[in-house]
Amino acid sequence: VRCGIPEVVLGEGKDRAHLIEIILMMVRKTGRCIATRVPEDVSDEIRNVAAEEGFSCDYHPAARALVAYRLPAPALHGGVVGILTAGTSDIRVAEEARIIAEEMGCRVITAYDVGAAGIHRLFPALRQMQGADAYIVAAGREGTLPAVVAGLVSRPVIGVPVSTGYGYMGQGEAALGSMLQSCSVIAVVNIDAGFTAGAFAAQIARGAQNGED
Amino acid sequence: VRCGIPEVVLGEGKDRAHLIEIILMMVRKTGRCIATRVPEDVSDEIRNVAAEEGFSCDYHPAARALVAYRLPAPALHGGVVGILTAGTSDIRVAEEARIIAEEMGCRVITAYDVGAAGIHRLFPALRQMQGADAYIVAAGREGTLPAVVAGLVSRPVIGVPVSTGYGYMGQGEAALGSMLQSCSVIAVVNIDAGFTAGAFAAQIARGAQNGED
Amino acid sequence: VRCGIPEVVLGEGKDRAHLIEIILMMVRKTGRCIATRVPEDVSDEIRNVAAEEGFSCDYHPAARALVAYRLPAPALHGGVVGILTAGTSDIRVAEEARIIAEEMGCRVITAYDVGAAGIHRLFPALRQMQGADAYIVAAGREGTLPAVVAGLVSRPVIGVPVSTGYGYMGQGEAALGSMLQSCSVIAVVNIDAGFTAGAFAAQIARGAQNGED
Amino acid sequence: VRCGIPEVVLGEGKDRAHLIEIILMMVRKTGRCIATRVPEDVSDEIRNVAAEEGFSCDYHPAARALVAYRLPAPALHGGVVGILTAGTSDIRVAEEARIIAEEMGCRVITAYDVGAAGIHRLFPALRQMQGADAYIVAAGREGTLPAVVAGLVSRPVIGVPVSTGYGYMGQGEAALGSMLQSCSVIAVVNIDAGFTAGAFAAQIARGAQNGED
Amino acid sequence: VRCGIPEVVLGEGKDRAHLIEIILMMVRKTGRCIATRVPEDVSDEIRNVAAEEGFSCDYHPAARALVAYRLPAPALHGGVVGILTAGTSDIRVAEEARIIAEEMGCRVITAYDVGAAGIHRLFPALRQMQGADAYIVAAGREGTLPAVVAGLVSRPVIGVPVSTGYGYMGQGEAALGSMLQSCSVIAVVNIDAGFTAGAFAAQIARGAQNGED
Amino acid sequence: VRCGIPEVVLGEGKDRAHLIEIILMMVRKTGRCIATRVPEDVSDEIRNVAAEEGFSCDYHPAARALVAYRLPAPALHGGVVGILTAGTSDIRVAEEARIIAEEMGCRVITAYDVGAAGIHRLFPALRQMQGADAYIVAAGREGTLPAVVAGLVSRPVIGVPVSTGYGYMGQGEAALGSMLQSCSVIAVVNIDAGFTAGAFAAQIARGAQNGED
Amino acid sequence: VRCGIPEVVLGEGKDRAHLIEIILMMVRKTGRCIATRVPEDVSDEIRNVAAEEGFSCDYHPAARALVAYRLPAPALHGGVVGILTAGTSDIRVAEEARIIAEEMGCRVITAYDVGAAGIHRLFPALRQMQGADAYIVAAGREGTLPAVVAGLVSRPVIGVPVSTGYGYMGQGEAALGSMLQSCSVIAVVNIDAGFTAGAFAAQIARGAQNGED
Amino acid sequence: VRCGIPEVVLGEGKDRAHLIEIILMMVRKTGRCIATRVPEDVSDEIRNVAAEEGFSCDYHPAARALVAYRLPAPALHGGVVGILTAGTSDIRVAEEARIIAEEMGCRVITAYDVGAAGIHRLFPALRQMQGADAYIVAAGREGTLPAVVAGLVSRPVIGVPVSTGYGYMGQGEAALGSMLQSCSVIAVVNIDAGFTAGAFAAQIARGAQNGED
Ligand SMILES: Nc1ncnc2c1ncn2[C@@H]1O[C@H](COP(=O)(O)O)[C@@H](O)[C@H]1O
Ligand SMILES: Nc1ncnc2c1ncn2[C@@H]1O[C@H](COP(=O)(O)O)[C@@H](O)[C@H]1O
Ligand SMILES: Nc1ncnc2c1ncn2[C@@H]1O[C@H](COP(=O)(O)O)[C@@H](O)[C@H]1O
Ligand SMILES: Nc1ncnc2c1ncn2[C@@H]1O[C@H](COP(=O)(O)O)[C@@H](O)[C@H]1O
Ligand SMILES: [Mg+2]
Ligand SMILES: [Mg+2]
Ligand SMILES: [Mg+2]
Ligand SMILES: [Mg+2]
Ligand SMILES: [Mg+2]
Ligand SMILES: [Mg+2]
Ligand SMILES: [Mg+2]
Ligand SMILES: [Mg+2]
Known part of the structure; x- marks a missing residue:
């Protein structure tokens, strides 16, 4: 645990045997191991x-x-994180964020596919999240949903650009650019970086519950 | 007149004497000359x-x-173009579009600074433009206003990215990217290209009035 | 139907089961569903x-x-869209545009492979399209055909850069750049964005037939 | 006041007379006006x-x-923001953040020039900031200070890339890239975006004091 | 003289005194000195x-x-170079090419401003250049004139992208990209590189006159 | 035949059946067909x-x-093209150039792998090519061989950047950039564009043999 | 042997048969052959x-x-190179460097995975390397470890950016950029260029042992 | 003194008064202060x-x-650095390197303008530098001189890309790219980074004189 953030193993870019070994070593030693971007057969x-x-x-x-765990998940501290996605392709990134935030003791409320075609579901979704301490909004293509949400709530909104789209700036660059240039107040993390968004939002939510940590 | 679009002189990148000469030659020969990006002292x-x-x-x-003109402006053909801007820095580009569209016989209705801080003025502005044949929406920074407008009207919306902003993709690139990646149906022109947007919208508006041209 | 544009499902980036489910849900609920970038086996x-x-x-x-449809296609409203491609590799994008425009009630006239090596077919093609309300021109590599067409017709021309080519700016970037920089009046959509071009042209063509919609 | 964030006038890109007019209008109407990137003579x-x-x-x-104000600054709500810079050239950006955070009712503690050559001042600086609810760290060139700070504190750290440096990626791009790629948990804002960082941190700090807002 | 190409001094990026000294040294030593991008007062x-x-x-x-010269210009060897520009802003680059080609013994025929608005002057211009051994075509913005010329003549065409234009890829990048991606056979030189184009065309023209050199 | 350049079919980006059909149609109609980037099984x-x-x-x-041909290759006109490569990975591009140049009636002399590790073979290679009318030099990675050759011969040198290399600018961009920035006089074609280089060099070589064409 | 650096065969981008032939030819002729990026089956x-x-x-x-070798490895000259990596994904690059440095007669001391999560192992690692003549530090993502090491040792540190990471600048660009912009004194090689780093460090280490070479 | 490298003040990006204050403080406190990129009037x-x-x-x-100094320069330790430039515009960068290397106790031998037009001076220059422990080679445009030198000497060569040139990749990017892609063994520093090159080379040269430091 570094600064209250659990050590998380990044599965991508490691070879199969090595990845399995690291995961097992960590769960045996610490009683709990989170790993992201893990192929299904490794989990088997x-x-x-x-x-x-x-x-x-x-x-x-x-x-x-x-x-992987022998020890139970950390107790809920009362902090709440709301996670939204613009489309269905953004869900994989949102789910990565959700798992980390829960592992850091947050209650997470999700509402997926509430941008573009599903924009009529945005208001009910936000109502359901009332009382959240921080919001994570994942969006690909033009990436405007985070700014829309930030215009409707008074808690911090973290934008996560997602690498869906095609053509010019279609691997998340347009989304990243429009979030950074936004007139609304949002902070951003790397393209597809669900882990970082989840941990950052959890830090905020935890801080909203207790004076020190 | 090329395909019904007036020849327009681009003042930028020409030296002073040469620019004056071209403008005078055109007004003397054709009775009318439009020039863009002209320094004030050249106009004097x-x-x-x-x-x-x-x-x-x-x-x-x-x-x-x-x-500059000896001949009167072309008669109104009944076509209407609505022009909106997100902020006040986008007005210079919107005005370039307006002048061209008027020179091509359109009635133009404008509403400036109706994005971001002025978003409450957007609905009244669009009501006032009801019946427009085409819309031009100029926006810098994250450039999302065109997509918003396209979600509210059923006529074609042309996005013009504007080179306001700073930092990463701050010279209109984020706006261009987000317009091209937009889930809404919009077409775009080059960054700051008021001329192109105005002429393109005028082609649409003119076509909406008469079967042939 | 958003602003007179049919809801279209983007097949790319969704997993197989999920895509099938969405398509079926839509056709069952609304009587008609259009989906693009759909693998052949999904259609089976x-x-x-x-x-x-x-x-x-x-x-x-x-x-x-x-x-997929239970309800018939929308009635023709009389608007006409002309679609041209520079080469044969651009046809996939042009066809995407055609299907959308037809679904929006347009009559579509196509002429493919009329740039570069087939340039002698351009004039006959344009003659055959006389009376079109809008043109879509798809082109890869240097992407100059849209500007050529815009110099020959007086109706709006929409350029679609296509991701054919190789080497420097070979994934449609050179085509996008040359369309945006064009001295001719054209508007553009994203690289390979047949859907957007088709819907945008159909909005123009529909508007050319009736005062309101 | 949008979502608890004061309306702030961006001086850059507006002409002198227009800027003065906007500022005066706002202070007369609302009793308080904050403006950034304002030339000294406008302030005179x-x-x-x-x-x-x-x-x-x-x-x-x-x-x-x-x-500019007739009304007093908002009361302190008890939230605390720590602001650090790596070098002396980053101070202009940090100060922009400080002013916004204070206008949003935060107590701000600053420590400037504590990276690179001044790294021995980092530990004392952080000790002095103990109890801060959020940190802002501004850094140019390789932009590593935010990640270092995030490894030492358990509250959220917001990185602000600064456009100092020269050569390859020398206008803040290397700093932006290294912050986005960081293994530490940090969120970022646009290059030089002191305003956004200040407002975002203030949202966090305010939330740490009270359950709702 | 390097491989039959005269040594040319590049004025840009040298300080005034140093530039004057180099030019004088060369003319005194070799009897002839060509320098490009020289401020007018240096020439005085x-x-x-x-x-x-x-x-x-x-x-x-x-x-x-x-x-600057004491020795006469090299004798004409009979080789001919045709130089064209698309617009008037491209002339500065074309003229640089012309001077070098003439210094290398070529007869040069020029036709400026024969693209875009002046395209009706292209055919007469090419007729006048019949018999040229090589063509140089300078063009900014979308840079399509070189490909058009290459489709009309059977001698080599060298494209020179020019840094006129604005917005996306507006500093000659779109022109460079479209020339490199062209379906026509053209070779290119750097943006604004009149010198290189002139020397390269002169090498071709000289070779067309004599078996060896 | 466009301007003395044979029509060449680009195999890349066409589907198998369509490609076969085009090739057969051309050889049946014109007696000769050249196609590049053709998969081996299509040739079978x-x-x-x-x-x-x-x-x-x-x-x-x-x-x-x-x-594919029924008619014999064009007669040799006496023009000679020298083709060199820096490494062995550049040979595929050089061979594409060779075939086109030969189809255009040139005698071609090749020397492969004469840069970097094989630089000691460069001088003998150039001696063997004495009398060539034009040179093509293909090089990847840092792409410096064309400039070296241009410093040793007095005939035109065409550089072809090749997409070998890895890391920063490793897909031919560094080679393209260094050729365009070269102090030596060289013209360039697109990355991997053997076809363009071969046809361009053949135009030069042909022109060196006869006054008109 | 060029300047004391062994000729090394780059396996990448060569076809199988050709690669095998080159390796065999070299070992037969010179008694020793090093090849990098070689598929396992080629080695079989x-x-x-x-x-x-x-x-x-x-x-x-x-x-x-x-x-592959008939001749023994070169004798140790006493020079020592320390090689460190930030993570485990950087090891492949570090190992490439190690092999070259050893082939050039250096003793190599390695310490892998001593950045980010393993930073507590950095100090012991550096102690163990005391007396090294040069350091190689390989790091992906934000690439900060080389600068950290350079702040702790007084011998030259060579940074190797590694193409691990994802999203914006995730293929080693952020690491390259942050190393080039570093306030610490480091020199860099291309992304993933273990060979270059190893040979360069070996040149330094060799020079530290003897006055001339 | 950090790791044997003197603290150097970077004048660029600091305001005048602040810069003067820092320099004076350092010379008063430590007896010696080096500052780079200092305007002439500050030095007055x-x-x-x-x-x-x-x-x-x-x-x-x-x-x-x-x-600025009260204390004498450090004693010469016997290490020697050779500094070369390709052109005259690279001298400003080379001189920055020279001053740092001398401040770190090296003897420095320089040879400027020995690339491109002055290439005949390269061999004599290198002969004169025989015995150097490390080489710095500064070059703009295509940046090939460092690789040429590295092919002729057996000591480490550090390439410094210089921001001279124009057009595509003309601000040192082509030079940076070609140095990173070079087949020769060279390490590089940031564009225009004379300071880093000088300090790095001095570390090497010092190490070549004594076993430990
Ligand atoms: N999906 C993820 N995205 C970004 N960072 C991650 C992710 N998963 C793990 N990490 C972080 O990446 C580092 C893992 O490095 P490694 O030692 O290669 O497993 C740790 O600092 C983790 O906190
Ligand atoms: N502001 C503008 N933006 C884009 N194109 C323009 C603008 N003004 C004029 N043009 C077009 O640019 C060309 C002017 O070229 P020139 O011959 O250089 O005056 C004509 O095709 C004009 O229609
Ligand atoms: N390898 C190649 N590289 C570049 N252009 C080519 C190549 N092969 C053929 N071409 C050109 O590309 C066009 C072929 O277009 P297509 O009609 O798609 O076969 C023609 O203009 C050819 O001359
Ligand atoms: N010309 C230069 N290029 C790169 N770094 C420099 C230069 N001059 C000084 N530095 C370094 O930049 C830092 C100076 O930072 P500052 O505290 O802003 O003066 C120190 O680490 C210096 O060693
Ligand atoms: Mg908000
Ligand atoms: Mg609409
Ligand atoms: Mg037209
Ligand atoms: Mg932390
Ligand atoms: Mg031709
Ligand atoms: Mg030559
Ligand atoms: Mg050190
Ligand atoms: Mg060497």
């Missing part, structure tokens, strides 16, 4: 070992995230 | 010659555009 | 369900577009 | 009017920010 | 020395090029 | 038809180019 | 030949590097 | 104070660098 392997060694293993396919 | 010089030679000269400082 | 699956449930399903392989 | 003019009309005007030269 | 200074020391000095203001 | 298919219909088909695997 | 083939012909072949899977 | 001011307070002040106009 971990689950087998989990069965043998008597620990648990949850795999979240949308986020391609895995939580 | 043209006005002096106009007084001597008995033609007229209007200078539009916001757009830095000049119309 | 939809066709099977269509046979069972008694609706129709057309698949356009060049455009990778699918139209 | 405002001060003259202030003297005549009986309101106050503070000019902060480092930030080139102006606060 | 050289002319004064020329008067004293008894050599000649021609200054070409459009190209900002200077030729 | 063409060869089968060739056997049946009694025409010939040569496939050049390095260049992935195919020549 | 070389090993077979090695068995037949009586030479040796070592394959380093992490670096995908192969050393 | 420092010289006046120097006269009053009895310390010395040298200003190097080419490098715009200033050394």
Whole structure:
């Protein structure tokens, strides 16, 4: 735990055997291991070992995230994070954020696909999230939903550009650019960086509950 | 007149003497000359010659555009163009569009500074433009106003990215990117290209009035 | 239907099961569903369900577009759109535009491969399109055909940059850049954005037929 | 006041007369006006009017920010923001953030020039800021100070890339890139965007004091 | 003389005194000196020395090029270069090319402003250049004139992108990109590189006259 | 034949059936067809038809180019093109150039892998090419060989950047940039554009043999 | 051997048969051949030949590097190179550097995964490397470890940006940019360029042992 | 002194008064102050104070660098650095490197303008530098001189890209790219970063003289 943020293993860019070894080592040593961008078959392997060694293993396919644990999840501290996505392709990134925020003791309320074609669902969604301490809004293509949300709520809004789209600036660059240039007050994280958004929002939510930590 | 679009002189990048010469040659030969991005002192010089030679000269400082003419403006054909801007820095570009559209026989209705801080003025503005045949929406920074307008009207919306902003993609690139990536149906022109937007919208508006041209 | 533009499902970036579900839900609920960038095997699956449930399903392989419907296509309103391509690799994008424009009630006239090596076919093609209310011109590599067409017709021309080419700016960037910088009056949409071009042109063509909509 | 964030006038890109007019209109109507990137001579003019009309005007030269007011500053709500800079060239951006955060009722603690050559001052500076609810860290060139701070504190850290440096990616791009790619948990705002960082941090700090707002 | 190409001094980026010294040294030593991108006042200074020391000095203001010489220009070898520009802003670059080609013994035929608005002058211009051994075509903005010319002549066409234009890719990048992506056969040189184009065309023209050199 | 350049079919980006159809149509109609970037199995298919219909088909695997013909190759006109590559990965591009140049009646002399590790072979190679009318030099990574050659010969040198390399600017961009910025006189074509280089050099070589064409 | 650096074969971008041929030719002729980015099955083939012909072949899977040799490795000259990596994904690049440095007679000390999550291992690692003549530090994502190391040691530090990461500047660009902009004194090589870093560091280490070479 | 590198004040981006204050504070406190990118009039001011307070002040106009000192320069340790430039515009950067290297106790041998037009001076220059422990080579435009030098010497070569040139990649990017992509073994520093190159080379040269430091 670095500054109250759980150590998280990034599955991408590691070879299969090495990744499995790191995950197992961490769960054995610390009683809990979160890993992101993990291929499904790696999670199968971990689950087998989990069965043998008597620990648990949850795999979240949308986020391609895995939580292996012998120790229970951290207690809820009362902080609340609202997570929204503009479309359905942004859900994988939002789910990565959700898992981290929950692992950091937050209650998370989600509302997916509430931009563009689903914009009529935005107001009900925000009403349902009233009382949230921070918002995460994931959006690809032109990436305008975070600014819209920031215009409607008074708590901090974190924009996550998503690499959906095609053509000019279609790998999340237009979304990143429009979030950074926004007239609304939003902060951003890297393209597709659900982990960072989730941990950052959880830091805010935790701080809203207690004076020190 | 190329395809019903008046020949327009681009003042930028020409040296002073040469620019004056071209403008005078055109007004003398064709009875009317429009020039964009013209320094104020060039317009003063043209006005002096106009007084001597008995033609007229209007200078539009916001757009830095000049119309010198002996012949009257083209008759109104009934087509209507609505022009909106997100902020006040976008007005120079919107005005360039307005002048061209008027020179092409359109009635133009404008509403400036109706995005961001002035967003409460957007609905009344659009009501006032009801019946427009095409819309031009100029916006800098994150450039989202065109998409918003396109979600509210059923006529074509042309987005003009404007080079206001600073930092990453701050010279109109974020606006261009977000317009091109927009989930709404909009077409775009180059950054700051008021001329192109005005002429394109006027082509649409003219076509909406008569079967052939 | 948003502002007279049919809701269209973007197949790209959605997983197979989810995509099928969305398409079926829409055709069942609204009686008609258009989807673009749909893999052929997804269309096979939809066709099977269509046979069972008694609706129709057309698949356009060049455009990778699918139209599933119980309700008939909208009536023709009399508006006409001309669609041209520079080469043969641009046809997939042009076909996407055609399907949308037809779904919006336009008559569409096409002429493909009339740039570069087929430039001698351009004049006959344009003659055949006389009376069109708007033009769509798709072109890759240096992307100059839209400007050429705009110099020959007096109706609006929409340029669609296509991601064919190789090397420097070879994924449609050179085409996008040359269209935006063009001295001719053209508006552009995103690289490969057949859908946007088709819907935008249809808005123009529809407006040319009736005062209001 | 939009979502608890004061309306702020951006001086850059507006012409002199227009800027003065907007500032005066706002202070007369709302009793308080904050403007950033304001040339010194504009502030002189405002001060003259202030003297005549009986309101106050503070000019902060480092930030080139102006606060004109008849009404007192908002009461402190108890929230605390820590602001650090890596070098001395980052101070102008940090000061812009400070003024906004204070206008939003925060107590602000600053420590400037504590990166690179002044890194030995970092630990004492952080000790002095203990109890801060959020941190803003402004850094140019390689922009690593925000990540260093985030590794030492458990409250949210907002990175502000600054456009100092020269050569490759020397206008803040390297700093932006390294903050977005950071293994530490930080959120970022646009290059030089002191205003956004200040308002965002103030939202966090305010939320840490009271359940609702 | 490097490979039959005269040594040319690039005035840009050298300080005034140093530039004058280099030019004088070369003309004194070799009897002839060509310099490009030379400020007018430097040429005045050289002319004064020329008067004293008894050599000649021609200054070409459009190209900002200077030729100082005691020795006569090289004899014409019979090779011919045709130089065209799309607009009037491209002339400064074309003139730089012309001077070098003439210094390398070519006869040069020019036709300026024969693209875009002046396209009706293109056919007469090409007729007048019949028999040219190579063509140089300078064009800014979308840069399509070189490809048009290459489709009409059977001799090599060299495209020179020019840094006129504004907005996206407006400093010659769109022109460079469209020339490199062209379906026509053209070779290109750097943006604004009149010198390189002139020397390269002269190499071709010289080779067309004699078997060896 | 456009301006003395044979029509060449670009295999890349066309689907298999369509590509075969175009090639067969052209060889049947004109007696000769050149196609580049053709997959090997397409050439097999063409060869089968060739056997049946009694025409010939040569496939050049390095260049992935195919020549199908009933008519003989054009007669040699005496012009000579020298083609060099820096490394072995550049050969595929050089071979594409060679085939076009030969199809345009040139004698071609090649010397591959004479840069970097093979630089000691450069001088003998150039000696062997003495009398060439034009040079093509293909190079990836830092792309400096064309400038080196241009410093040693007095005939025109065409640089072809090749997309070998990795990391920063590793897809031919560094080579393109260094060729365009070169102090030596060279003209360039697009990255990997062997076809353009070959046709351009052949135009020069042909012109060096005869006054008119 | 060029300037004391062994000729190294780059396996990437060469076809299988050609690569094998080059490696065999070199080991037969010079008694030793190093090749990088070599697929495992190529090394198998070389090993077979090695068995037949009586030479040796070592394959380093992490670096995908192969050393085939009949002659022994060069004698140690006493120079020492320290190699560190920030994460585990950087090891492949570090290993490439190690092999080259050892082939150039250096003793190499490595410490991998000592940045980010493993930063507590940095100090012990550096202590263990005391007396090194040069350091190589490989790092992806934000690439800050080289600057940290350079602040702690007085010998030259070479930064190697690694193409791990995702999103904006995620292919090593952020790391490259932050190393070039660093306030610490470091020199850099291309993204993933282990070979260059290893050879450069070995040149330094060798020079630290003997006055001339 | 950080790791044996003197603290150097970067004059760029600091305001006049602040810069003077920093320089004076450092010379008073430490007895010696080096500052780069210092405007001439700042050095005049420092010289006046120097006269009053009895310390010395040298200003190097080419490098715009200033050394103010009461203490003598560090003793020569015997290490030698060779500095070369391709052209005359690169001298300002080379001089910055020279001053730092001398301040770090090196003997420096320079040879300027030995690339491109002055390439015949390269061999004599290198002969004169025989025995150097490290080389710095500054070059703009295509930036190939460092690779050429690296092919001729066996000591480490540091390339410094210089921001001379125009057009595509003309602000040092082509030079940076070609140095990073070079087949020769060179390390690079940021565009125009004379300071970094000088300090890095001095670290090497110092290390070549003594086992530890
Ligand atoms: N999906 C993710 N996106 C960004 N950072 C991550 C992600 N997952 C893990 N990390 C961080 O990346 C680092 C993991 O590095 P590694 O040692 O390569 O596993 C840690 O600092 C994690 O906190
Ligand atoms: N503000 C403008 N933006 C874009 N194009 C313009 C503008 N003003 C004029 N033009 C067009 O640019 C060309 C003017 O070229 P020139 O011959 O240089 O005056 C004509 O095709 C005009 O229609
Ligand atoms: N390898 C190649 N590189 C560049 N252009 C080519 C190549 N092969 C053919 N071409 C040109 O590309 C166009 C072929 O277009 P298409 O009609 O799609 O076959 C023609 O103008 C050819 O001359
Ligand atoms: N010309 C220069 N280029 C790069 N870095 C420099 C230069 N001059 C000084 N520096 C470094 O930049 C930092 C100076 O920062 P500052 O505290 O802003 O003066 C120190 O780390 C210096 O070593
Ligand atoms: Mg808000
Ligand atoms: Mg609409
Ligand atoms: Mg037209
Ligand atoms: Mg922290
Ligand atoms: Mg031709
Ligand atoms: Mg030559
Ligand atoms: Mg150090
Ligand atoms: Mg060497």
